[in-house]
Amino acid sequence: MSVREEHRAALRALDGDPAAVCAYLTARSGLPGPRANLELIGAFADVATEGLVLALADSPDEYLRCCGTVGLGRLVVDVPADARTELVALLSDRAAEGSWRVREAVAMALQRIGDAEPTTLGALVASWVGDQDPLVRRAAVAGICEPRLLRTPATATTALDVCAAATASIGALPSDARRDTGVRALRQALGYCWSVAVAGDPAAGLPRLAALRSSDDPDVAWIVRENEKKTRLRRLLDPPDVPSG
Structure with a gap:
């Protein structure tokens, strides 16, 4: 037992x-x-x-x-x-x-x-990521970015969409609003959740994360850097060499 x-x-x-x-x-x-x-x-x-x-x-x-x-x-x-x-x-x-x-x-x-009920979760987090409270948006991100949930294409896509929407919500804020503790908590979650979402669907996720690298927004740049430190993402960015022959 x-x-x-x-x-x-x-x-x-x-x-x-x-x-x-x-x-x-x-x-x-x-x-x-x-x-x-x-x-x-x-x-x-x-x-x-x-x-x-x-x-x-x-x-x-x-x-x-x-x-x-x-x-x-x-x-x-x-x-x-x-x-x-x-x-x-x-x-x-x-x-x-x-x-x-x-x-x-x-x-x-x-x-x-x-x-x-993956479909119920997908609908719920899609709604929450548009909430005015950054902590509710954070819950949407943290809730769906769980490896065991990302085994179906629909849920993996939703995880990427939620990460993208939450990241954009930070990028749309003026600098003084970003000091809010809820916004900082959301940023912290995005600092690892992108790597989980990308690992769920690398073919779709890697280009979406790569597109963020060109951003001159300091918080978006921080989110990208933090995710690129994660082992699960490093394995995708730098796969081991396969011996020939």
């Missing part, structure tokens, strides 16, 4: 008792510390009741809020399409939070949606 499976079994044994579940999560959160317990977050999102997911998504405790936020991704795919509006709006709210851990939980929730 894996660690995640052990957590799922333990959480099921608590029979949805909110106080007991919260105590279990808090005791094993890994916080305070350098790394939160992501396996436990995933286990909670797998088995928690809808009511508990929604309650924890609004918890003042950061770790519990992460648990609930990831669980929202499961709820989105568990309900009919016409009943998802409020859940998606809550995810968008969490994407704009000050807590970076909660923002990462949003990306994990989006990836759950993508695992189950």
